[in-house]
Amino acid sequence: MRIIIPMAGMGKRMRPHTLTVPKPLIPIAGKPIVQRLVEDIAKVCHEPIEEVAFIIGHFGEEVENDLREIATKIGAKGTIVYQEEALGTAHAIMCAKESLDGKVVVAFADTLFKADFKLDTNSDGTIWVQRVEDPRAFGVVKLNESGEITDFVEKPQEFVSDMAIIGIYYFRDGAYLRSELQYLLDNNIMDKGEYQLTNALENMKNKGTRFIPAVISEWLDCGNKNATVYTNQRYLEYIKDEQGLVASSAKLVNSVVIQPVYIGENVVIENSVVGPHASIGNNSSLTNSIVSNSIVQENTSIKNGNITNSMLGNFVSYERSPSDLSLGDFNTLLE
CATH class of the missing domain: 2.160.10.10 (Hexapeptide repeat proteins)
Structure with a gap:
């Protein structure tokens, strides 16, 4: 099992804290956000994590060493790759294309979660979601009667689903994901000027990939100061014992x-x-x-x-x- 973590963003909504430290290294209850994320993903997986690939900007040697150490703490190899331009989620993931092989979790680094499930690694793919009161601000998934995902809908203004995508994805075949992302780049398939992961997911679904949802119990955002302080509060409640x-x-x-x-x-x-x-x-x-x-x-x-x-x-x-x-x-x- 591999974990891919795109985290090259500038974290502008968290300034001034991100002027000297990348947002994913801001501490939550004593540990960096990205370390909490990696450890929590590892807890819900049945299998050991062999590699964690961090997709970053040029944050400096000290930050890179810290990230490798985070991977080492869960018994994995830490790999550093760079995203030179912000060209969308699909482009970011493809910066770590050498790590897209076998079973892969892709997790964007400004989201933490609480989950009570074990990941079904036998599924073709799993999209982690949470039910929300107002889905108009989120990308959501629509399900059929068998509980499989039939549609990915971005910020629906009319109700189609209350299952919001939180930004964590599991793929049983990382190489297949890589080929679908490469197809977007090769054919310049963009949405609003960027290469989007959801376009690859839609193509994979149309070719027969069966995606299922994994419903988490709490979704914690680290996008701005107030949200991060609240996440720190919730994490301290989780780990207080x-x-x-x-x-x-x-x-x-x-x-x-x-x-x-x-x-x-x-x-x-x-x-x-x-x-x-x-x-x-x-x-x-x-x-x-x-x-x-x-x-x-x-x-x-x-x-x-x-x-x-x-x-x-x-x-x-x-x-x-x-x-x-x-x-x-x-x-x-x-x-």
């Missing part, structure tokens, strides 16, 4: 921790209240502060703060008390 969410090297002095929280290595918390739903990154410090429902990244200092529904990046120095923030890396705010 796990060991090690508060590092043994963390130092708490005259402080209160309201679970669930994540507190990283060498964090110092003095005269403060942390939680619920706060993640505090390695080597950060809090003094005379209240931090809840927020993500604080590494090497950040907070003094006299009352912070909620917020994201603070790495190497931030903060000494004010607004209640709703979005601060990027290396910022300093003084009262």
Whole structure:
């Protein structure tokens, strides 16, 4: 089994946090988004993951090493490939065409999920979906009486289905997917100026490929600051019974921790209240502060703060008390 993760986008909706760090490496409950994604996909697969191919821009050697390490942690080889131009989802996946072989999961890296199923690897293909109240903003799938997918419909204004495609796909035959994507590129088949995966899915379906849905129990977006903070909250609820969410090297002095929280290595918390739903990154410090429902990244200092529904990046120095923030890396705010 292989996992293909397109993640070359600029993450503009997450600025300023993505000016120095690619969006998929922003932490959720102490782990990068893309690491959470890879680990959660591995949990629902019956088979070991032999390779994870990350499709990226030129993010630098440190980021590439971090991504390879994420693959290593699940016992897989990490492969780095580059997407030089943003030409659509089909084009992005084809940047990793050497990895499109055998059983493949394609997962776009701004989506996390909670699933209670095991992936049916005997199916031709599986599209992961969630039921939504208003499907007009999503691509959806339509099913027949046997539960197989008959149509892919983009943002239907009239109701055809409430099963929204979340951006994760399984293919039993990666080489077949590769040939269908190559057909789009060779024949310049584009939709709104881009090569789209859904066009390949439609062609495969018309040739007899049987796609089925896999319904997840919760779909978590990491597209902007508020959504990412909410995803951090939900993840902390999922994993609140796990060991090690508060590092043994963390130092708490005259402080209160309201679970669930994540507190990283060498964090110092003095005269403060942390939680619920706060993640505090390695080597950060809090003094005379209240931090809840927020993500604080590494090497950040907070003094006299009352912070909620917020994201603070790495190497931030903060000494004010607004209640709703979005601060990027290396910022300093003084009262």
